[in-house]
Amino acid sequence: MKFHIHTYGCQMNVRDSEAVEALMLAAGHERAAGEADADVVIVNSCTVRQKAEEKAVGKAGNLIAAKKVTGLMGCAVKRLGADVFKLLPKLDFAVGPRRFGLIPHLIDRVVNGGEHGLLEVGDDEVPTGIDAHSGLARAGAPFQSYVTVLLGCDNRCSYCIVPDVRGHEFSRPAREVIAEVRSLAEHGVTEVCLLGQSVLRYGVRNAAWDAGEPNPGGFNEAFPRLLRSLDEIPGLRRIRFTSAHPSGCTDELVRAYLECPKVCRHLHLPVQSGSDRILADMGRRYTREQYLAAVRRLRELDPEFALTTDVIVGYPGETEEDFEATRSLMEEAGFDNAFVFKYSPRPGTRAARLPDDVPVAEKERRDQVLLADQELRGQRRNERLVGTVREVLCEGPSKRNRARLSGRDGGNRIVVWKAAGSPPPVGTPVLVRVTEAHPQILVGEAI
Ligand code: 5AD
Numbered sequence: 178m179k180f181h182i183h184t185y186g187c188q189m190n191v192r193d194s195e196a197v198e199a200l201m202l203a204a205g206h207e208r209a210a211g212e213a214d215a216d217v218v219i220v221n222s223c224t225v226r227q228k229a230e231e232k233a234v235g236k237a238g239n240l241i242a243a244k245k246v247t248g249l250m251g252c253a254v255k256r257l258g259a260d261v262f263k264l265l266p267k268l269d270f271a272v273g274p275r276r277f278g279l280i281p282h283l284i285d286r287v288v289n290g291g292e293h294g295l296l297e298v299g300d301d302e303v304p305t306g307i308d309a310h311s312g313l314a315r316a317g318a319p320f321q322s323y324v325t326v327l328l329g330c331d332n333r334c335s336y337c338i339v340p341d342v343r344g345h346e347f348s349r350p351a352r353e354v355i356a357e358v359r360s361l362a363e364h365g366v367t368e369v370c371l372l373g374q375s376v377l378r379y380g381v382r383n384a385a386w387d388a389g390e391p392n393p394g395g396f397n398e399a400f401p402r403l404l405r406s407l408d409e410i411p412g413l414r415r416i417r418f419t420s421a422h423p424s425g426c427t428d429e430l431v432r433a434y435l436e437c438p439k440v441c442r443h444l445h446l447p448v449q450s451g452s453d454r455i456l457a458d459m460g461r462r463y464t465r466e467q468y469l470a471a472v473r474r475l476r477e478l479d480p481e482f483a484l485t486t487d488v489i490v491g492y493p494g495e496t497e498e499d500f501e502a503t504r505s506l507m508e509e510a511g512f513d514n515a516f517v518f519k520y521s522p523r524p525g526t527r528a529a530r531l532p533d534d535v536p537v538a539e540k541e542r543r544d545q546v547l548l549a550d551q552e553l554r555g556q557r558r559n560e561r562l563v564g565t566v567r568e569v570l571c572e573g574p575s576k577r578n579r580a581r582l583s584g585r586d587g588g589n590r591i592v593v594w595k596a597a598g599s600p601p602p603v604g605t606p607v608l609v610r611v612t613e614a615h616p617q618i619l620v621g622e623a624i
């Protein structure tokens with residue numbers, strides 16, 4: 178049958194959708210040209226904020242009547258459990274984040290067994306035969322691939338539902354990760370992005386180590402050691418990873434950045450707030466000063482080191498003073514890009530027991546203020562790069578202007594340049610001299 182997957186949420190979900198795609202192809206199904214053309218539609222959902230969940234559930238609801246099979250997967254399914262069928266009574270199947278390996282089997286039960294309303298939300302990982310994924314071309318950018326290194330999360334930040342829906346933290350064994358990246362590189366992938374809710378915690382928990390095998394080197398070393406092993410893989414050009422916690426910005430990590438030429442000098446380091454009082458309430462386990470110390474460390478290593486972040490505005494009890502602290506922290510850190518989120522209470526989290534007392538209009542105002550600050554800061558940060566030469570991996574024509582090519586530099590900055598002649602194949606490294614800076618992109622010419 179022809180299938181289509183609609184993905185909401187973060188890179189983890191993108192990666193999970195890719196794995197499902199590989200499993201569906203292996204089970205003999207084929208990709209539909211688009212949603213309209215599909216017999217089977219799978220919606221991969223997010224639940225990090227209420228709006229995100231509503232979007233995914235709404236999408237599945239709109240499709241149900243028109244499709245032979247409709248399924249919902251991902252984080253919202255885990256949060257809703259059996260209630261998902263109250264919202265979507267005609268849904269054929271629903272699977273939580275660690276159970277998507279069962280999808281082809283569930284489709285078979287729906288199509289050949291006439292069943293519906295199937296629910297899979299257990300906590301055990303269903304093996305997916307990760308090899309099915311290796312060499313799978315990412316639509317549009319076959320030279321890039323996500324690789325999950327850390328599943329779940331045990332941080333328990335007060336506002337966050339992720340530990341409830343993605344389960345306990347678990348590190349995949351290094352040999353498995355290395356084998357996967359090696360295989361991807363053999364299939365032409367030159368850029369990998371290692372995924373985990375808090376990747377620098379890699380190696381703190383994994384099955385073999387829990388069973389008593391010594392953890393080689395401990396927390397401070399496991400991730401840098403993994404980076405060193407991956408850096409040696411032939412054919413690979415770039416290694417990225419996301420997301421990070423400032424406590425992981427250790428000497429060992431700095432050394433790995435310096436020693437491993439393939440490791441990109443970009444880090445997504447969510448700060449959430451610049452107020453010590455709010456950070457403590459959130460359970461973030463760092464102060465403003467500790468966060469800024471991590472930033473300084475990375476910028477000392479390389480002044481061009483690109484830093485991006487996530488910020489929440491309107492957390493319960495956030496005063497004007499707390500908000501101004503966030504503003505000034507963002508300025509001190511000099512972020513290259515920032516994602517701002519309006520606080521949304523998630524059922525069952527610690528923060529959801531506090532009054533959601535910042536009015537919607539005030540959350541909106543704070544959001545706009547931070548975005549306006551970031552526009553100016555992004556422009557200023559990018560102006561420093563005018564005249565420099567960036568190595569960019571070509572991703573093809575720019576979406577906004579087809580006469581231009583687009584790609585990203587090592588700092589994950591979007592770079593566009595004028596196309597001359599036939600465009601180079603996707604993934605080709607191009608040297609671009611920057612001639613113009615904008616808040617979100619660099620414009621230049623190929624040299
Ligand atoms: N409300 C608003 N934003 C949230 N995030 C996580 N939980 C919430 C919530 N309850 C944001 C954080 C996180 C990003 C992925 O989503 O900033 O880093």
Ligand code: SF4
Nearest residue numbers: 186187223224225252
């Ligand atoms: Fe990703 Fe969190 Fe959304 Fe799940 S709930 S898709 S982990 S952002």
